[in-house]
Amino acid sequence: xxxxxxxxxxxxxxxxxxxxxxxxxxxxxxxxxxxxxxxxxxxxxxxxxxxxxxxxxxxxxxxxxxxxxxxxxxxxxxxxxxxxxxxxxxxxxxxxxxxxxxxxxxxxxxxxxxxxxxxxxxxxxxxxxxxxxxxxxxxxxxxxxxxxxxxxxxxxxxxxxxxxxxxxxxxxxxxxxxxxxxxxxxxxxxxxxxxxxxxxxxxxxxxxxxxxxxxxxxxxxxxxxxxxxxxxxxxxxxxxxxxxxxxxxxxxxxxxxxxxxxxxxxxxxxxxxxxxxxxxxxxxxxxxxxxxxxxxxxxxxxxxxxxxxxxxxxxxxxxxxxxxxxxxxxxxxxxxxxxxxxxxxxxxxxxxxxxxxxxxxxxxxxxxxxxxxxxxxxxxxxxxxxxxxxxxxxxxxxxxxxxxxxxxxxxxxxxxxxxxxxxxxxxxxxxxxxxxxxxxxxxxxxxxxxxxxxxxxxxxxxxxxxxxxxxxxxxxxxxxxxxxxxxxxxxxxxxxxxx
Ligand code: ADP
Ligand code: GLC
Numbered sequence: 001x002x003x004x005x006x007x008x009x010x011x012x013x014x015x016x017x018x019x020x021x022x023x024x025x026x027x028x029x030x031x032x033x034x035x036x037x038x039x040x041x042x043x044x045x046x047x048x049x050x051x052x053x054x055x056x057x058x059x060x061x062x063x064x065x066x067x068x069x070x071x072x073x074x075x076x077x078x079x080x081x082x083x084x085x086x087x088x089x090x091x092x093x094x095x096x097x098x099x100x101x102x103x104x105x106x107x108x109x110x111x112x113x114x115x116x117x118x119x120x121x122x123x124x125x126x127x128x129x130x131x132x133x134x135x136x137x138x139x140x141x142x143x144x145x146x147x148x149x150x151x152x153x154x155x156x157x158x159x160x161x162x163x164x165x166x167x168x169x170x171x172x173x174x175x176x177x178x179x180x181x182x183x184x185x186x187x188x189x190x191x192x193x194x195x196x197x198x199x200x201x202x203x204x205x206x207x208x209x210x211x212x213x214x215x216x217x218x219x220x221x222x223x224x225x226x227x228x229x230x231x232x233x234x235x236x237x238x239x240x241x242x243x244x245x246x247x248x249x250x251x252x253x254x255x256x257x258x259x260x261x262x263x264x265x266x267x268x269x270x271x272x273x274x275x276x277x278x279x280x281x282x283x284x285x286x287x288x289x290x291x292x293x294x295x296x297x298x299x300x301x302x303x304x305x306x307x308x309x310x311x312x313x314x315x316x317x318x319x320x321x322x323x324x325x326x327x328x329x330x331x332x333x334x335x336x337x338x339x340x341x342x343x344x345x346x347x348x349x350x351x352x353x354x355x356x357x358x359x360x361x362x363x364x365x366x367x368x369x370x371x372x373x374x375x376x377x378x379x380x381x382x383x384x385x386x387x388x389x390x391x392x393x394x395x396x397x398x399x400x401x402x403x404x405x406x407x408x409x410x411x412x413x414x415x416x417x418x419x420x421x422x423x424x425x426x427x428x429x430x431x432x433x434x435x436x437x438x439x440x441x442x443x444x445x446x447x448x449x450x451x452x453x454x455x456x457x458x459x460x461x462x463x464x465x466x467x468x469x470x471x472x473x474x475x476x477x478x479x480x481x482x483x484x485x486x487x488x489x490x491x492x493x494x495x496x497x498x499x
Pocket of ligand 2: 029030031034179180229262393394395396397416
């Protein structure tokens with residue numbers, strides 16, 4: 001039997017990985033990081049993994065794509081489209097771009113316009129992506145390559161599994177990965193005929209969810225295997241608290257559901273070779289981290305004494321991420337010797353509250369509303385500790401970046417945060433396994449206590465350095481995750497060597 005880490009010469013598994021975003025081409029969150037890293041890591045294991053995503057503005061040029069399929073008419077009505085083939089920049093991953101200019105060539109984001117409103121035709125935009133993914137798999141196109149596994153991600157490609165099921169000759173197996181159950185892609189049932197979906201599928205045992213046509217439910221119901229991005233979240237979504245109405249279905253499917261923790265890109269997030277930061281450093285040159293703290297404070301106009309704890313935060317400003325918990329805790333937190341650097345965007349009200357605090361306390365609170373890759377790296381390197389008080393967190397990437405940067409994360413005990421951060425309990429500190437501070441309750445008071453606990457550690461330089469060094473030595477590579485996905489694919493595909 002082949003070892004899962006060894007490429008299988010001549011028997012590469014063929015996988016079509018369908019996604020709606022990919023770093024550095026287009027990104028709204030962690031799905032983009034995963035879509036960049038996982039196909040490449042699978043490729044390194046010998047899997048022939050190709051990506052399919054929409055041709056948003058500029059992408060055709062960015063990947064040097066050439067036309068391979070023209071004049072496709074995936075639906076009985078509606079737009080024609082074409083498929084172009086290219087290569088992901090700085091990688092060997094082949095990428096197919098689905099081009100339908102009237103659907104994807106728009107200013108704004110992949111899901112919303114510039115004002116933050118969902119595109120009104122998202123059902124069509126991502127129904128088309130799902131439909132074409134299924135057609136490429138079952139040979140309903142002139143594409144020579146045939147995948148064995150269709151790996152779809154989140155609601156945007158959830159319908160692909162339903163389209164596969166509708167094809168009786170289909171031998172392709174499907175995997176559906178949930179990156180966030182809170183985004184469900186629920187639309188009016190009027191879309192059923194327009195998306196060529198028979199009404200027989202609009203049932204509780206199918207696509208119907210509280211009288212909506214649910215794209216995520218399609219993925220959860222019709223896919224052969226389900227994954228989510230951490231073992232803890234895989235358990236949590238089977239409970240009423242975090243199952244968001246889909247927990248019954250997920251409990252029913254528990255034997256097909258597993259949690260595979262995401263990795264991080266160690267080249268992109270490497271404090272020893274990060275082009276965005278003022279001073280590179282590593283475990284052996286940890287004192288050099290201080291230059292990044294100084295540069296960050298100066299750049300943002302903060303007045304941070306050496307003994308102050310500089311807290312960093314980079315995230316979408318939403319209920320999920322607990323941005324409001326930090327805001328509510330600020331009056332209490334500011335009684336302590338600490339300062340905050342916050343980068344993010346999201347809910348207008350939360351953005352406004354952050355702006356107001358920054359205006360009120362410019363010496364202690366710096367806020368940058370917007371998306372800024374370089375600043376995200378500078379905050380990871382320049383902060384003393386990193387705040388991630390998420391109410392729920394399927395995996396979370398920033399806590400892993402923080403550990404790699406010697407910036408211990410303060411996280412709530414949920415989802416992937418549980419699976420990646422070890423609380424600085426006395427026993428974990430004694431055994432040098434602690435990597436951060438974990439707290440339980442989603443309340444401002446619990447957050448303040450966690451920050452106090454962090455400050456107490458920070459005031460003990462030897463303990464603090466131990467926490468930093470243990471975090472920096474954690475293994476969060478994509479190889480480990482890719483091996484787990486490869487094992488999953490192998491359970492779906494007969495081993496050609498035994499045929
Ligand atoms: P989610 O996908 O739920 O937003 P993750 O932690 O998985 O959370 O991934 C978020 C990713 O987006 C990380 O790579 C993070 O650094 C990045 N990110 C989030 N907000 C910003 C921002 N305002 N500027 C730059 N990067 C950001
Ligand atoms: C989602 C989740 C986040 C996860 C990311 C990538 O956006 O909110 O926790 O890390 O997907 O899987």
